[in-house]
Every structure is written in structure tokens, then in C-alpha cells.
Amino acid sequence: MNLTTAASLPKPAPRASDPATLAGEIIERLTYRIGKNAAAAKAHDWLAASILVVRDRIIDSWIASTQETYEAGAKRVYYLSLEFLIGRLMRDAVSNLGLMEAMREALSSLGVDIDLIRELEPDAALGNGGLGRLAACFMESMATVDVPAYGYGIRYVNGMFRQEISDGWQVELPETWLAHGNNWEFERREASYEIGFGGVVELAAADGSGDHARHWKPHDRFIATAYDTPVVGWRGERVNTLRLWTAQPIDPILLDAFNAGDHIGALRESNQAEALTRVLYPADATPAGQELRLRQEYFFSSASLQDITRRHLQYFGDLRTLPDKAAIQLNDTHPAVAVAELMRILIDHHDLGFDEAWDVTRRTFSYTNHTLLPEALESWPVPLFERLLPRHMQLVYAINAKLLIEARKDRGFDDGAISAISLIDEGGDRRVRMGNLAFAGSHSVNGVSALHTELMKETVFADLHKLYPDRINNKTNGITPRRWLMQCNPGLTSLLREAIGDAFLDDAEALQALKPFAEDSAFQEKFAAVKRANKVVLSNLLRDRMGLKIDPDALFDTQIKRIHEYKRQLLNIVEAVALYDQIRSHPERDWVPRVKLFGGKAAPSYHNAKLIIKLANDVARVINHDPAVQGMLKVAFVPNYNVSLAEIMMPAADLSEQISTAGMEASGTGNMKFALNGALTIGTLDGANVEMRDHVGAENIKIFGLTAAQVSEWRSGGYQPRKVIEASRELSQALSAIQSGVFSPDDRDRYRDLIQGLYDHDWFMVAADFDAYHAAQRELDTLWGDQPQWRAQAIRNVAGMGWFSSDRTIRQYASEIWKVL
Ligand SMILES: *Cc1c(COP(=O)(O)O)cnc(C)c1O
Numbered sequence: 055m056n057l058t059t060a061a062s063l064p065k066p067a068p069r070a071s072d073p074a075t076l077a078g079e080i081i082e083r084l085t086y087r088i089g090k091n092a093a094a095a096k097a098h099d100w101l102a103a104s105i106l107v108v109r110d111r112i113i114d115s116w117i118a119s120t121q122e123t124y125e126a127g128a129k130r131v132y133y134l135s136l137e138f139l140i141g142r143l144m145r146d147a148v149s150n151l152g153l154m155e156a157m158r159e160a161l162s163s164l165g166v167d168i169d170l171i172r173e174l175e176p177d178a179a180l181g182n183g184g185l186g187r188l189a190a191c192f193m194e195s196m197a198t199v200d201v202p203a204y205g206y207g208i209r210y211v212n213g214m215f216r217q218e219i220s221d222g223w224q225v226e227l228p229e230t231w232l233a234h235g236n237n238w239e240f241e242r243r244e245a246s247y248e249i250g251f252g253g254v255v256e257l258a259a260a261d262g263s264g265d266h267a268r269h270w271k272p273h274d275r276f277i278a279t280a281y282d283t284p285v286v287g288w289r290g291e292r293v294n295t296l297r298l299w300t301a302q303p304i305d306p307i308l309l310d311a312f313n314a315g316d317h318i319g320a321l322r323e324s325n326q327a328e329a330l331t332r333v334l335y336p337a338d339a340t341p342a343g344q345e346l347r348l349r350q351e352y353f354f355s356s357a358s359l360q361d362i363t364r365r366h367l368q369y370f371g372d373l374r375t376l377p378d379k380a381a382i383q384l385n386d387t388h389p390a391v392a393v394a395e396l397m398r399i400l401i402d403h404h405d406l407g408f409d410e411a412w413d414v415t416r417r418t419f420s421y422t423n424h425t426l427l428p429e430a431l432e433s434w435p436v437p438l439f440e441r442l443l444p445r446h447m448q449l450v451y452a453i454n455a456k457l458l459i460e461a462r463k464d465r466g467f468d469d470g471a472i473s474a475i476s477l478i479d480e481g482g483d484r485r486v487r488m489g490n491l492a493f494a495g496s497h498s499v500n501g502v503s504a505l506h507t508e509l510m511k512e513t514v515f516a517d518l519h520k521l522y523p524d525r526i527n528n529k530t531n532g533i534t535p536r537r538w539l540m541q542c543n544p545g546l547t548s549l550l551r552e553a554i555g556d557a558f559l560d561d562a563e564a565l566q567a568l569k570p571f572a573e574d575s576a577f578q579e580k581f582a583a584v585k586r587a588n589k590v591v592l593s594n595l596l597r598d599r600m601g602l603k604i605d606p607d608a609l610f611d612t613q614i615k616r617i618h619e620y621k622r623q624l625l626n627i628v629e630a631v632a633l634y635d636q637i638r639s640h641p642e643r644d645w646v647p648r649v650k651l652f653g654g655k656a657a658p659s660y661h662n663a664k665l666i667i668k669l670a671n672d673v674a675r676v677i678n679h680d681p682a683v684q685g686m687l688k689v690a691f692v693p694n695y696n697v698s699l700a701e702i703m704m705p706a707a708d709l710s711e712q713i714s715t716a717g718m719e720a721s722g723t724g725n726m727k728f729a730l731n732g733a734l735t736i737g738t739l740d741g742a743n744v745e746m747r748d749h750v751g752a753e754n755i756k757i758f759g760l761t762a763a764q765v766s767e768w769r770s771g772g773y774q775p776r777k778v779i780e781a782s783r784e785l786s787q788a789l790s791a792i793q794s795g796v797f798s799p800d801d802r803d804r805y806r807d808l809i810q811g812l813y814d815h816d817w818f819m820v821a822a823d824f825d826a827y828h829a830a831q832r833e834l835d836t837l838w839g840d841q842p843q844w845r846a847q848a849i850r851n852v853a854g855m856g857w858f859s860s861d862r863t864i865r866q867y868a869s870e871i872w873k874v875l
Pocket of ligand 1: 139182183184185187614615616695696697700721722723724725727
């Protein structure tokens, strides 16, 4: 039966969603799907039954959305991302369907508290940080703004590790998010594809047809099987699909080997398959040379491309029309091998000529760059690439030849420019440059903030930009206001509705209407009361989880994000030490009570990042136990930063720390979440901070420090950090204290090298920006003393942040890159 005949078949009646019906269905699912009665049901069973009831309501729209897209012959967007940092789904789905109150009542009539079971849901952490969270926000926004879309990724059995802090050090533990099953997803055995690695390439047709076609005979083969999770947009009108792949062996058990007594060898294929989709690679751990990572990238890219081309052929019959019906977005270079994979499918399986295939490929793909850090620009050793993907290696060479001939012959590029745009890095060991492959194979290459896009044109892609000056464009990141305002901050959401009505629920830019309320003292009071209530929630959480007592009336100064030297948690910690020193020297002054909160994970192999976590904990221990600063300064490192913790910490922050070395943070999205929830920002002119300043007003954000241009000037102009340090009394005292072991009496040398690095090179400009940062913090102390003024500025931040909705970002992608709106 095809979809056309299905359209005329009877559809299920729309479901009622009053509390009584919902309660009845929850009991029904509990009984017949979970196999328990209400008396025996545990909290997890109630959660499972509730998810099943919610899911049924999603499925109806899901099927309708798919049917409509098909009937309209509409173009679809395919978002390929190695990471989706989804978080919990229950509150998101219930809230987007408008069922929160009804579900709460239904469960409560059964004696169950929705807030308690909601917290049992595992936090799906199939990503490291910002890049993965962006993919998740985009999925929700694509459904919201009615873009037909599939997200494609990997269903890691163990996603991001769970972080524990033991004696101040990070300890990594496996996160078992699938331990209780996953009721949101559907396994699609019918959507299975074979994925090969290694082997040999043979000439294809002896009859000379298909000049370019080759026959690849892989050595290892696996099956990719799809798991689909429905993604509900705001108000539940469109439901899209997140399709995650899992690897399975072709032969789960090699019986010959088993019967011959080789019980381990018999499971070899099974084990290899299982390893393929088992773990998420940590960001910042240079993936170079890690064969499994390249296997993961190819595995999910190939499965997705096979799925996309199969669907296109089924609906439209001819892959030459693929660019009219499919827009494939590459989220960073992780899926860049898809460019070669599509070429292979078109040439080897569908007989397109090379030039024709190249044209189809370029019109189909677009690529988002997320980083300028040289160590994060992906490249693979040619011998490895060739061994795993021999056919793709040939195609990369063929694409490269075409590219370089065009550059040299038609455009007269010199040797320097040619070696910069080449897909092969010929310096040292030869490597395949995935960024150049993605650039060459796409019609659009976008950066994620205005500043980052300009820097891309000047640095990594300077020569490719000269060759294709129309290709680079900007799409400043955004966040979904459903999760990051309406769901995580219901108190603020009701207050906003009371003040400016409901328009902002459907159009975040309507938050502008809040501006006049900034000076309204009655509104300020209510706004402050909401913030305080959120701070009490966080204080209680810190008390329960860490045994830490903090004062909800103190200034909550928060830096939560992955731990990386460029994000400069170290600058913040050193400043805390300087402040500690000053409070002790001048206890008589009117210090603003401050709680410095840190959170974030370090890549397991990133030594300095892990040391910075230990330092935060060492400093916290000393400060928090010193009676001389009691009530004035507290420091805490909150373990296991993830989406769920962010949902609690963002609404409770007064001050957001966005202090990366200018030019190094591509955009940031944490910065947006804080400001939307009424925190002021202290930040550098980096990433999206620049545009935030424009939207909230320069007088409502505390910008300090070197600009990106100054950073590169200083770096090339013989920056001497030692001189800078010696010129600042506060800084040199704080650094000596840390370096000499004041915070690490058990191991006085612990921070010697870390701090010595600041004196020797200070690559991330901690010393260069210290005085400006310290001064900006003291100005914020003064502002805190004037609460009406602080609140007015915070309110103006909320009012100005609507533009940073990922709905706006997605509309820009849709109209300017994908051409689907
Ligand atoms: C938003 C978010 C990030 C990104 O934060 P940045 O400050 O932009 O680096 C990382 N992790 C989680 C869990 C997030 O929610």
C-alpha cells in the first residue's frame, strides 16, 4: 500500500485531552503496556505510562505532517549532525502540545506528582555542548516554523559521560540513558542500510558505460538501523523526525567459528558493530588519527545519504532533481564525508557523469562552520582515509583536481593559494581537510555569528572565499524560547504574559513590548521576586546535592559551559582569588555578597581543563571555610553540567559570564539563555555577545577587554604577559598565591605549570584582560547596590533578546540557504 491509498483510509478519531480521559489512558497504558496495576506501579512506571499517552497524541500529527509533505511534493531539510544534545523530552512535548495543566491534573488524580516523575526521565546527552544543543534547538524550531525536516545522527548507547567530582577532581562515569528503555523512540527495522569499510575498488562496467563508475567491494560490512523520535513544534502543529542510527552486525554470530570452539571470534562482528555506535567522542580531544571516529562519521553519513536518496527516488524517480527536493545541512565538518558519499551514490549506482554529479551535490549541500581553532579543524591522514574509504579517496582526488584546475587555470591562483584551498594538506604527513571538502561541496557556507563569519573570511577560508566570494554567509545562532524561557522559567513566563500579553509565546520578538516596564517599579518588584524564587530553587538543589549553603539574596555570578582555556574559567577563578584577597584586606568595606558558580565538563584527555576544575574546587574549599569572608563570597563548582542543570541554573543567575578570548568563541548560546532569563552579561566582544550588545543596548551589558583585532595584534606584536602581570598588583598577588600552593597545601606544585604558562605565553590573554575584567566586576558591584537600576537593565535584556530565538535563525536558513519558505 502506498501513501496515496493510505490517505483515503479511515483515520483515528482525534483524541480528547481532558484530565479524566488522560487519567483513563494512563491507567490503560500502565496496565496493558507496562503490565502493572496502580498499586504496584513505581515512579518509573508512571513516567513510562505518561510518555506513552503523550506520544499517542504526537503520532497523529506526525503522520499528518509526513502525509502533507508528501502530497505537496515539498522540499525537505536534512540536518546532519554527529551530536544532538536533547535533554529531557517530557516537559517539552507536553508543553508544546498545550497539555501541561491537563496532564498535571490527570496524574494528580492518580496520586502522582508530574514534577517528580518528570525528573526521573534521563537527560539524553548525545552531544558535548553548544554544537549539539544548537542541533536540538534547531529541530524544535524547524517543527515550530513548519519546515519539513529530518535530523540525522547516531544513537550512542553511552552519550556524554556523567561527571562526578571526587576530592575536587573530575571523574568520568558512563551515562546509561537507555537503562530504563526509551519510550519516545520507534525502531525502524525496515529502514536499514548496509555500510561498508575497507576492501578494494574495481572498474565497474566492462562495456565502457559509466566512464567514471567504479565498483567498491568493502571488506567489513555493517547494518545501520534507524530509531525515530518525533519532534513536536510549538502548539503541536508540525511533528518532524529525529532519525538516529545504530550499527548491527550482518552476522550476529559466526556459527562456523562458534562450532569450531572459537567463541570469542564468533562474536567478532557483533562486537565491532556494537563499538561503532557505543560512545560519543569528547570535543577538544583532537580526534586526529582516531579510526573509530572516522568510522562513525562515515557510518552515519552513508546511512543518512542512502535513506535520503532512497526516499527521493521513491517519490520523485530521478536523482537529478535531488536539489529541488532536498537540502542537506552539514553541522560542522563531522558529516563532510557525505559530500563524497553522495558523489559515489550518484556516479557508481545511478550512472551520473562526474560533472553532473558534482552539480547535483553542490546544489544539495550546505555547511555550517563552528570553530576557527586550528586544532579543531578536522583532517584525516591520507593512508587511514584511503584504507577505510578507498572509493571516497579516489573521489576526493577527483574533486580536488577539478577545484585546483579551476583555481589555477581560470583564476590564476598562485602556489600559496593553491596549497591553502587544496583538499589535501601536503605539509608534513598528508591529510584530507574536511573543512575544505565541505566548503567545496556546498553552495552555502555559514558562520554562526556576524563576527565569526567575518573572521572565517579572513582566516581559515580566506583563499576559498576568494575563489567563491558569494558562498560564505552568516546565520547567527539562536535558542528555542520554549525550552529556554517558557519551560525552564514558568514564573517569568506568567509575569510576562500578565504584563505584555501572549504574543511573545508565538513570536519572541514581541518581547520588545516589555521595554517600557523596565522603569516600572511595581513590575521591577515582581520581576525580582521571580528571580529570587528561582534562586531559592537552586539554593535548595545545591544544599541537597552538595551540602552547600548559599544565600539567595547574594549576587549569583554564573559561568557554566564546557571547560576550555579559551572560555577562560581561569580568568574568573583568578579574579575570585583577587577579590578574596581584597575582602580580607578590607573587611570594613561594603562588599556585595556574591556567589560564584561554576559548572562544566572537561574533555577526559584535556589536562589543563581538568586542572582548572580542580583549581575551582580548591579555591572554593579555602574561601568557603574562611570565616573572614563569610557572607561576602562563596565559590562552588556544581557537578555534571547538562541540559537539565542548565534549565535550573540559567533562570537563577543574576550575572552571566561570557568572557572568552575575543575571536575564539564562534557564537555561544549559553550567553543567550542567561540574558533571556533576566541575567546581566559580563563579556568580551566575542561571538554573539557583539550582537547581543546591539539588541539589548550597550548600556545594559558589561563589555570589557581586548577586541578580536587587538588580540591578534597583541599576539603578533610580541605580547609580554610577564610585564603585564608585574604591572598589576592584584593580578600578581593572586597568581603568586595560586602558584605557591596557598590553595593546594597538599600539593604545592599542583598549579605551578598552569600559572607559569600565563607568565610565559598566556595564549588566551588572561593577564591582558585581567585588570579590565576586575574593574568591570567592581562596577557591577556598584550597580548591584542600586537595585532598581540593576533590575531595569535586566528587564531590558529580556525585552531585547527575542531576536535570538532559533525560530529567527531557522527562518533565515530556510529562506536564504534551503529555499523552503
Ligand atoms: C547552551 C548549552 C551549552 C553551550 O553553552 P556556551 O556557553 O554557549 O558554551 C553547553 N552545554 C549545555 C548543556 C547547554 O545547555
